[in-house]
Amino acid sequence: MRKLVLVGNGMAGMKVIEELLHLVPDAYEITVFGAEPHVNYNRILLSPVLAGEKEFADIVLNTDDWYAGHGIRLHKGRKIVRIDRRQRLVHAEDGAVTSYDRLVLATGSHPVLLPLPGRELPGVVTFRDIQDVERMLGAVKRGGRHAVVIGGGLLGLEAANGLLNRGMDVTVIHLLGSLMERQLDTAAAALLKSALEQRGVRFIMGAKTEAVFGDERVNAVRLSDGRELAAELVVMAVGIRPNIDLAKQAGLHCERGVIVNDTMQTFDPRIYAVGECVQHRKQTYGLVAPLFEQAKVCANHLAELAYARYEGSVTATRLKVTGIDLFSAGNFQGGVDCEEIVFQDPARGVYKKLVINDQRISGAVLYGDAIDGNWYFDLMRDGTPIADIREHLIFGQTALGDSGHGGEDRVMRMSDTAEVCGCNGVCKGTIVEAITEKKLFTLDAVRAHTKASSSCGSCTGLVEQILAHTLGGNYSAAPKVKPLCDCTDFTHEEVRRAIRDRGLTSARAAIAALGWRTPDGCHRCRPALNFYVIAAWPDEAQDDPQSRFINERAHANIQRDGTYSVVPRIWGGVTTPAELRAIADVAERFAVPTVKITGGQRIDLLGVRKEQLPAVWGELGKAGLVSGHAYGKAVRTVKTCVGSEWCRFGTQDSTRMGIRIEKMTWGSWTPAKVKMAVSGCPRNCAEATIKDFGVVAVESGWELHVGGNGGVKIRATDLLCKVATQEEVLEYCGAFLQLYREEGHYGERTAPWIERVGLSCIRSRIVDDAVGRQALYQRFLAAQKVAQTDPWAERADGGGGAAQGDFRKVGTDYVYRSGRSHV
Amino acid sequence: MSEGSAHKRGLSPICTHWIDIGLLQEIPQQGARVVETDAGDVAVFRTLDDRVFALRDRCPHRGGPLSQGIVFGHRVACPLHNWLIDLDSGHAVAPDEGCTPGYPVRVSEGRVFLGVRDGV
Numbered sequence: 040m041r042k043l044v045l046v047g048n049g050m051a052g053m054k055v056i057e058e059l060l061h062l063v064p065d066a067y068e069i070t071v072f073g074a075e076p077h078v079n080y081n082r083i084l085l086s087p088v089l090a091g092e093k094e095f096a097d098i099v100l101n102t103d104d105w106y107a108g109h110g111i112r113l114h115k116g117r118k119i120v121r122i123d124r125r126q127r128l129v130h131a132e133d134g135a136v137t138s139y140d141r142l143v144l145a146t147g148s149h150p151v152l153l154p155l156p157g158r159e160l161p162g163v164v165t166f167r168d169i170q171d172v173e174r175m176l177g178a179v180k181r182g183g184r185h186a187v188v189i190g191g192g193l194l195g196l197e198a199a200n201g202l203l204n205r206g207m208d209v210t211v212i213h214l215l216g217s218l219m220e221r222q223l224d225t226a227a228a229a230l231l232k233s234a235l236e237q238r239g240v241r242f243i244m245g246a247k248t249e250a251v252f253g254d255e256r257v258n259a260v261r262l263s264d265g266r267e268l269a270a271e272l273v274v275m276a277v278g279i280r281p282n283i284d285l286a287k288q289a290g291l292h293c294e295r296g297v298i299v300n301d302t303m304q305t306f307d308p309r310i311y312a313v314g315e316c317v318q319h320r321k322q323t324y325g326l327v328a329p330l331f332e333q334a335k336v337c338a339n340h341l342a343e344l345a346y347a348r349y350e351g352s353v354t355a356t357r358l359k360v361t362g363i364d365l366f367s368a369g370n371f372q373g374g375v376d377c378e379e380i381v382f383q384d385p386a387r388g389v390y391k392k393l394v395i396n397d398q399r400i401s402g403a404v405l406y407g408d409a410i411d412g413n414w415y416f417d418l419m420r421d422g423t424p425i426a427d428i429r430e431h432l433i434f435g436q437t438a439l440g441d442s443g444h445g446g447e448d449r450v451m452r453m454s455d456t457a458e459v460c461g462c463n464g465v466c467k468g469t470i471v472e473a474i475t476e477k478k479l480f481t482l483d484a485v486r487a488h489t490k491a492s493s494s495c496g497s498c499t500g501l502v503e504q505i506l507a508h509t510l511g512g513n514y515s516a517a518p519k520v521k522p523l524c525d526c527t528d529f530t531h532e533e534v535r536r537a538i539r540d541r542g543l544t545s546a547r548a549a550i551a552a553l554g555w556r557t558p559d560g561c562h563r564c565r566p567a568l569n570f571y572v573i574a575a576w577p578d579e580a581q582d583d584p585q586s587r588f589i590n591e592r593a594h595a596n597i598q599r600d601g602t603y604s605v606v607p608r609i610w611g612g613v614t615t616p617a618e619l620r621a622i623a624d625v626a627e628r629f630a631v632p633t634v635k636i637t638g639g640q641r642i643d644l645l646g647v648r649k650e651q652l653p654a655v656w657g658e659l660g661k662a663g664l665v666s667g668h669a670y671g672k673a674v675r676t677v678k679t680c681v682g683s684e685w686c687r688f689g690t691q692d693s694t695r696m697g698i699r700i701e702k703m704t705w706g707s708w709t710p711a712k713v714k715m716a717v718s719g720c721p722r723n724c725a726e727a728t729i730k731d732f733g734v735v736a737v738e739s740g741w742e743l744h745v746g747g748n749g750g751v752k753i754r755a756t757d758l759l760c761k762v763a764t765q766e767e768v769l770e771y772c773g774a775f776l777q778l779y780r781e782e783g784h785y786g787e788r789t790a791p792w793i794e795r796v797g798l799s800c801i802r803s804r805i806v807d808d809a810v811g812r813q814a815l816y817q818r819f820l821a822a823q824k825v826a827q828t829d830p831w832a833e834r835a836d837g838g839g840g841a842a843q844g845d846f847r848k849v850g851t852d853y854v855y856r857s858g859r860s861h862v
Numbered sequence: 863m864s865e866g867s868a869h870k871r872g873l874s875p876i877c878t879h880w881i882d883i884g885l886l887q888e889i890p891q892q893g894a895r896v897v898e899t900d901a902g903d904v905a906v907f908r909t910l911d912d913r914v915f916a917l918r919d920r921c922p923h924r925g926g927p928l929s930q931g932i933v934f935g936h937r938v939a940c941p942l943h944n945w946l947i948d949l950d951s952g953h954a955v956a957p958d959e960g961c962t963p964g965y966p967v968r969v970s971e972g973r974v975f976l977g978v979r980d981g982v
Binding site: 477487488494557558559560561562565566584585586588589592593597599600601649844848849 | 883884888890891892893895896897898903906909910911924925926927930931932933934935937939941942943944946957
């Protein structure tokens with residue numbers, strides 16, 4: 040077996056091994072060398088260990104058993120001092136020699152030691168590894184009262200906070216006039232400083248340390264202005280530099296770090312490097328998120344898959360000091376060609392600054408209220424134009440009226456027992472515990488383990504904030520390019536393009552043609568693929584029922600007890616006594632337990648057993664009632680008010696308009712459910728401005744509104760345009776739905792879709808481009824010719840799988856008839 | 863499936879009755895059928911590679927009918943809250959925890975037989 044040697048038993052290096060084992064478990068014989076006498080631990084959580092909130096055992100990532108269980112030879116406390124590239128050998132300090140076929144360097148970084156007289160005295164430490172923490176705690180135990188932290192950066196402030204928690208008297212000496220100058224502007228830095236001062240940290244700004252002195256141990260520091268400070272502990276936290284000693288010795292090309300290409304290969308193709316020791320496209324990184332991205336790419340190449348590329352990372356910073364909410368990313372200082380949007384509320388201790396360049400966010404500093412940090416970060420990283428949302432940008436994404444988490448938006452004020460996720464009943468303490476106990480780094484991992492934010496998603500911002508607070512600056516934001524699911528690396532767009540360009544007409548064909556990692560996909564990708572082929576090839580696509588969620592397979596809505604609800608279509612919400620009588624008869628005949636009026640002006644029959652469905656539909660069908668598609672990612676309802684026919688305020692015939700829209704659009708499959716409404720006047724009784732497509736009648740015609748949502752995340756619509764006639768309403772509506780069907784991501788409602796692509800983009804395609812609009816409208820109508828068959832009528836007649844037993848159980852009677860035989 | 867699986871699940875083959883539940887081709891690939899037994903509903907799954915598995919038709923989470931879920935690989939996603947259940951072992955896929963009991967099944971001459979314990 041080929042031999043893989045990892046030099047550096049830290050988070051980046053071990054992530055390579057974990058990823059590699061995930062991809063190809065048996066490809067290499069693996070040997071790991073670590074200079075520290077420990078297994079791999081979570082360096083991010085050193086601050087809580089220092090602060091006394093955690094023990095070392097709590098922050099171990101890979102136990103001895105884990106290494107042994109994976110057949111990895113681990114050499115703890117054994118430093119590699121030389122690489123012989125010709126013979127492919129690494130030499131340890133104690134003379135041991137190990138050969139390799141592939142070598143990964145993950146040597147991390149050195150803390151910068153100021154060349155001060157007295158720096159070698161016991162009691163002068165850096166803040167880099169567990170040994171440093173032990174030294175600091177040693178000083179506390181010895182009864183040291185005064186600690187001096189040199190450096191007011193991220194690490195220095197975390198150390199100061201930890202020592203303060205341990206009861207020491209802490210002074211931070213900072214060379215510049217403003218704290219964390221690489222992450223904060225002066226306004227935010229001042230707020231941070233006063234918050235830390237209130238806790239008891241003292242600051243000496245613009246001061247240079249000249250010497251450290253003491254007899255056997257350090258007992259004071261002297262500043263260049265002659266001031267002397269008592270100090271039984273001195274922490275130097277003035278920065279880190281990549282540890283490139285070994286790579287340099289081996290003749291690998293280095294500058295500030297070990298130079299690697301986009302596959303994480305060094306100058307020697309057999310040697311890879313990842314982590315803080317690396318320099319990639321002129322950048323070095325010290326946060327965990329980019330290091331993990333690098334590790335993933337490296338593992339991909341070690342596994343000889345050879346398609347992953349690391350293209351650099353944009354990083355954001357958060358401070359991991361309990362009670363201080365702070366976020367910083369990008370070019371937060373601004374400059375020529377930049378504008379700033381600033382929000383300040385001194386009474387609440389809130390400061391937010393966004394730096395805008397060319398209609399895009401190029402940097403952000405948030406202090407006191409950082410819940411929108413990740414949203415700004417995504418907008419910045421994706422280069423999303425913000426012109427459309429500029430006026431409310433600074434107020435954040437968390438809009439008024441979000442439901443499910445009690446309107447709480449500041450994680451730090453929440454107690455451990457406060458409920459974060461209202462859908463799954465998950466408390467803050469449970470999430471924090473899962474993050475630390477289960478060593479979680481990403482939102483997806485937290486969702487998988489705790490279920491928090493995995494249902495309606497309204498608390499996603501809170502969960503991200505908890506994650507960020509627990510992990511501090513090392514929190515991994517979601518990757519920029521999101522694959523459709525774990526079965527592939529392709530994005531939604533790439534998959535859609537391939538389906539169109541390569542004429543793929545079934546989910547199965549797409550899985551085969553696009554090299555899925557799994558033989559038949561998963562519960563996430565198959566429904567998406569099935570929709571994408573139907574949207575791209577309405578005439579040719581082969582709809583695969585097994586790739587649809589049960590609701591769309593059974594054409595009814597599954598309930599918590601496994602029964603179904605049946606909602607017949609009531610066009611525009613207008614019904615007749617005959618229809619109502621038919622529904623009542625069905626409800627009685629089948630002993631339907633609950634009959635309810637829905638929010639979309641329909642009647643819901645709840646508690647119908649699956650076996651009953653075809654017969655229920657058959658009866659409803661006799662009265663002319665068809666499927667209401669209340670169960671699908673499809674056009675659901677068009678809600679209307681009575682309009683000019685009856686209402687004394689009505690300006691147009693909104694009911695007729697609504698019925699016409701519903702007649703045109705019913706049966707259409709869409710990326711997510713679509714709700715529509717038509718109001719007869721601006722009083723808007725049909726609530727059209729929280730619908731995916733809402734029409735509001737005015738004297739001179741119709742206003743068309745898009746992208747509204749009345750659910751978890753309330754979003755009022757954006758005005759698309761105004762038109763004069765009913766025919767135009769139909770045309771714009773069809774074109775809008777078709778654009779959404781062709782370009783929305785599966786599962787994405789119109790509201791997030793519009794926020795993703797921008798209203799201007801939708802306007803330019805639907806309003807400004809008459810030819811394009813016509814083409815979209817025609818494609819919509821063409822697709823509808825195929826889509827508009829009533830699935831209920833089909834199944835009531837034994838079609839659509841009903842005859843094959845889709846709706847029947849294999850009953851005990853049948854079993855006995857077939858003969859019960861002993862084997 | 864072999865009788866080895868029956869042993870694995872603690873079912874003695876001596877008191878197992880094999881019930882004929884119909885033709886294999888009546889169960890769609892990546893699909894399931896429900897068999898009513900005295901002990902409750904049993905979901906019989908057929909995967910893309912034509913393997914057949916049987917589990918009690920109740921998700922260990924909130925009792926969702928697994929037979930109605932999307933089948934992929936040798937797994938099914940519960941239709942209620944997307945828990946993933948391994949068809950072979952009945953165990954929930956990590957990090958979820960739980961297990962639903964399995965039943966032996968075998969295919970003979972194109973017909974599917976479900977093993978149930980005598981008296982159950």
